[in-house]
Amino acid sequence: MEHTGTELRRGWTTGSCATAAAKAAWLMLLGHEPPASVTITLPGGQRPTFAICRTGLDNGHPFAEVVKDAGDDPDITHGAVIRATVRRLPAGSGVQFRAGPGVGMVTRPGLPIPPGEPAINPTPRAMIRTALTEANEGTPPDAEVTLSIEDGARLAERTLNSRLGITGGLSVLGTTGIVVPFSCAAWIDSIHRGIDVARAEGLPHIAGSTGNVSEKAVQKVYDLPDTALIEMGDFVGGMLKYLRRHPVPRLTIAGGIAKMTKLGQSKLDLHSKRGQADMGALAQLAATGGAPASVIDAIAVSPTVAEAFLLATAAHIPLGTLIAQSALRTVLETLAPAPCAVDVMVFDRSGQCVGQAGPSLPQT
Structure with missing residues (x-):
């Protein structure tokens, strides 16, 4: 996608790439020459054009491939080859979807797609139906569309898919068709889907953690199943706002000292690029716990929260508990x-618990 100056370059979702590949393959099935590029319609009405990198036949059925360009977003599927293979179905069949190599299958309830279906989300499915109808001169076709992602099974190991109940590969995602750099929309979507799965299974207690250490520690404390663990990372706001609309009976927030300090200072995006902990505010928090003036002054100028915590610990100030209370x-x-x-x-x-607060209920 085009950009100017220092503006980050946007890219395309796997859903958009799959849509372009499916349209190209369907045009071939209709007897057209293999296209060098195709134009598709995004949910917002935009009409981008995609280069087709490869076409051919798979057991006599046409396929087309698109190389995913995620722009400047650190997307693990950037550069992945997305393939769509199509075949005609009997009249009245509509468009049906199959998972080829590298595309996962849904095995648990609670996701937008029911168990037993390929992990191709509703928006990409709708985009593909629209694209095939466009290629079919306005008539909705009867078609089977098989999507594949090169090396998708290995890439899926770096996602939360296995915890969500998606096995064998990646999900075909996208709600707008466009990847916004560093929006981390896929991660936040995984958080939401994890909550959906936990709710569908009727779990009474889930835990959102900022990282592996806190996740393993909180799981051990409460003996939680894997499906109750939500790897929220820095996106505590994305998790909490979703839970506000889709609540669960019990929630534990687990994290390291620095990130919980920032949460206690009303930061809902805990990434270091979005702001550092306010050491002056942390010093005043220590003061509420009885810290002497010398410790308060030292914490205020500490270069890191970790060092401030050591100062408080040496002075027998329960800073971990105070941080937990403010985060709560x-x-x-x-x-x-x-x-x-x-x-x-x-x-x-x-993984040692150094502070805890709650459980408490939100004020209505």
Whole structure:
């Protein structure tokens, strides 16, 4: 996609690439020459053109391939080859979808696609139906569309798919067709789908964690199943706002000292690029726990939260508990009025709990 100056370049979702490949393959099935490019319609009405990198026949059925361009977003599927293979079905069949190599299958309820179906989300399915209808001169076709992603099974190991109940490969995603750089929309979507799966299974308690250490620690404390674990990373706001609309009975927020400090300071995006912890505010928090002036002053100028925590620990100030309490206030304010009991656990780098607050209910 075009860009100017230092503006980050947008890219295309797997759904858009799959749509372009499917349209090209259907045109071949209709007898057209293999196209060098095709134009598709996105949900927002945009009409981008995609280069077709390869075409051919697979067991006599036409296929086309598109190389995914995710723009400047750090998307693990950037550069992946998306293939669509099509064949004609009997009249009245409509458009049916199959998972080829590298595309996963849904095995658990709670996702937008039911168990037993290929992990091709509703928007890409709708885009493909529209594209095939365009290629078919306005008549909805009867077609089987098989999508494949080169090396998709290996790439899926770096996603949350297995926890969500998607096995064998990647999901074909996208709601707008466009990848916005560093929006991390796919991660936030995985958080939402994880919550959906937990709710569908009727789990009474889920835990959102900022990383592997806190996730393993909180799972051990509460003996939670894997499906109750939501790897929220830095996107606590994305998780809490979704839970506000789709609540669960009990929620634990688990994270490291620095990220929970920022959460306690009302930051809902915990990434370092979106802001650092306010050391002056942390010093004042320590003061509420009885820290002497010398420790308060030292914390205020500490280069890191970790160092500030060591200073507080040496002075026997329960800074971990104070951090957990402040983080809990932020969580409760964000969740309100959802009827969800919440506690916050703060872990050090070894997985030791150094602070906890709750459970409490949001104020209505």
